[in-house]
Amino acid sequence: MTATLVIGGARSGKSAHAEALAASSGKKVVYLATxxxxxxxxxxxxxxxxxxxxxxxxxxEEPLALGAAIARWGAxxxxxxVDCLTVWLSNLLFSEQRDYPDVGVIMPPPAFSRERQxxxxxxxxxxxxxILVSNEVGMGIVPQGAISRWFVDEAGRLNQAVAVRCDCAxxxxxxxxxxxxxxx
Amino acid sequence: MTATLVIGGARSGKSAHAEALAASSGKKVVYLATxxxxxxxxxxxxxxxxxxxxxxxxxxEEPLALGAAIARWGAxxxxxxVDCLTVWLSNLLFSEQRDYPDVGVIMPPPAFSRERQxxxxxxxxxxxxxILVSNEVGMGIVPQGAISRWFVDEAGRLNQAVAVRCDCAxxxxxxxxxxxxxxx
Amino acid sequence: MTATLVIGGARSGKSAHAEALAASSGKKVVYLATxxxxxxxxxxxxxxxxxxxxxxxxxxEEPLALGAAIARWGAxxxxxxVDCLTVWLSNLLFSEQRDYPDVGVIMPPPAFSRERQxxxxxxxxxxxxxILVSNEVGMGIVPQGAISRWFVDEAGRLNQAVAVRCDCAxxxxxxxxxxxxxxx
Numbered sequence: 001m002t003a004t005l006v007i008g009g010a011r012s013g014k015s016a017h018a019e020a021l022a023a024s025s026g027k028k029v030v031y032l033a034t035x036x037x038x039x040x041x042x043x044x045x046x047x048x049x050x051x052x053x054x055x056x057x058x059x060x061e062e063p064l065a066l067g068a069a070i071a072r073w074g075a076x077x078x079x080x081x082v083d084c085l086t087v088w089l090s091n092l093l094f095s096e097q098r099d100y101p102d103v104g105v106i107m108p109p110p111a112f113s114r115e116r117q118x119x120x121x122x123x124x125x126x127x128x129x130x131i132l133v134s135n136e137v138g139m140g141i142v143p144q145g146a147i148s149r150w151f152v153d154e155a156g157r158l159n160q161a162v163a164v165r166c167d168c169a170x171x172x173x174x175x176x177x178x179x180x181x182x183x184x
Numbered sequence: 185m186t187a188t189l190v191i192g193g194a195r196s197g198k199s200a201h202a203e204a205l206a207a208s209s210g211k212k213v214v215y216l217a218t219x220x221x222x223x224x225x226x227x228x229x230x231x232x233x234x235x236x237x238x239x240x241x242x243x244x245e246e247p248l249a250l251g252a253a254i255a256r257w258g259a260x261x262x263x264x265x266v267d268c269l270t271v272w273l274s275n276l277l278f279s280e281q282r283d284y285p286d287v288g289v290i291m292p293p294p295a296f297s298r299e300r301q302x303x304x305x306x307x308x309x310x311x312x313x314x315i316l317v318s319n320e321v322g323m324g325i326v327p328q329g330a331i332s333r334w335f336v337d338e339a340g341r342l343n344q345a346v347a348v349r350c351d352c353a354x355x356x357x358x359x360x361x362x363x364x365x366x367x368x
Numbered sequence: 369m370t371a372t373l374v375i376g377g378a379r380s381g382k383s384a385h386a387e388a389l390a391a392s393s394g395k396k397v398v399y400l401a402t403x404x405x406x407x408x409x410x411x412x413x414x415x416x417x418x419x420x421x422x423x424x425x426x427x428x429e430e431p432l433a434l435g436a437a438i439a440r441w442g443a444x445x446x447x448x449x450v451d452c453l454t455v456w457l458s459n460l461l462f463s464e465q466r467d468y469p470d471v472g473v474i475m476p477p478p479a480f481s482r483e484r485q486x487x488x489x490x491x492x493x494x495x496x497x498x499i500l501v502s503n504e505v506g507m508g509i510v511p512q513g514a515i516s517r518w519f520v521d522e523a524g525r526l527n528q529a530v531a532v533r534c535d536c537a538x539x540x541x542x543x544x545x546x547x548x549x550x551x552x
Binding site for chain 3: 194195325
């Protein structure tokens, strides 16, 4: 049972690399999408991802209860491919209708710590291989607006918490993997 | 005939590293600049780049037809140094006067796919060594505005398409190269 | 006497890694903080950092005269841990009350080149080990506004100038170190 984190910037080839890892495992692949199509731009992005996936993969959509989904689908003959953690985090942080202050300390919605904990436990107790795709979002200039800084902080903390529970981690740059942890 | 991609963030030492690679090749260097000076800030940036270049290099400016320029200048005793792909992409995407929507799917101008294809073919059929400088722009927070997301996407896709056609690729961080592909 | 640069994005685990390096040195640790708490958000960030530090570390705050502080505290039986260069640069660049233009070339305040020079000399003449934490801020999209581009440029140049004077440098991604320079 191995867990692998594939992290990288936008359009760095994260999903394609994760999909190639899953395909080469020889196991049944459960593709766990966290994105919902809310507008035409997002629909186009999702359609692109779908074209690339193999016909015999099981596709599941889970925007919020990700830990429970990993626990449900994990099995010794399966690879669960989660694409991606950043969209899930965004779904979770903005799952509640509310106004965010422009400065100051922002409190996450109640679901956040519960679902975050469930995700981390699902990795510790995984019944099968898991591959997780995530974005590096913290290497640009510190964003204006407390809400954006908060998102960058939580995404970075999540990536650290996931990486420490993974056996392997790779950073994608221009479609090329750099090994961060574990064997290639 | 080798092609090398030097990728990195702003002020990561990309250009200096690419210029050192070119200078140490022992070949004649053709410096292919993609930037035009449109304002004082850009002029200052270009002047800085110019100071560093060696006197016996051939300097050429080509903001749009980059593939044709690489094909024209490529020769077994030459290194063509392209600085940089991100500015070229920006020239190309914004080569047309038009209004961009703030949300939704954006269509590139007609010249884009033609010139992009010409660039990729020029790398596959290069008559001499090519060194290409490009920016990693996708590791910050997802930008607001569809036009910026579109630029990040196209820059990332371009970097992948170029990297796959290169023999060597390095990521620059704080002036230090990390080998992504090929031998150091 | 070794100098080490720990560079990474926001929430990449830079500070924790630098603190672990300092703690494992077996030497007396002088923690040199460059941040001042000006609002609740910053106070919360500083408090988090403080919780993690060990009780027997010497804590010093120096927002501007960083080179002098490194020179003062450097000693063969000490490690000076500077956290972080990016905040210091920001303190320095914005140490003067003035209006910045939205386009064009921006001139730094007079203190900037003097303090920058003092920092670089303090690394060259360090009386003991130094560990410096810094942010990679240049891998996002080019920011709008001349002042932000200027900050990105100066941060990148500073990181290069520091890295070239360090024996070791690591890039942090998701809490995992990648060796840029020197031995692990």
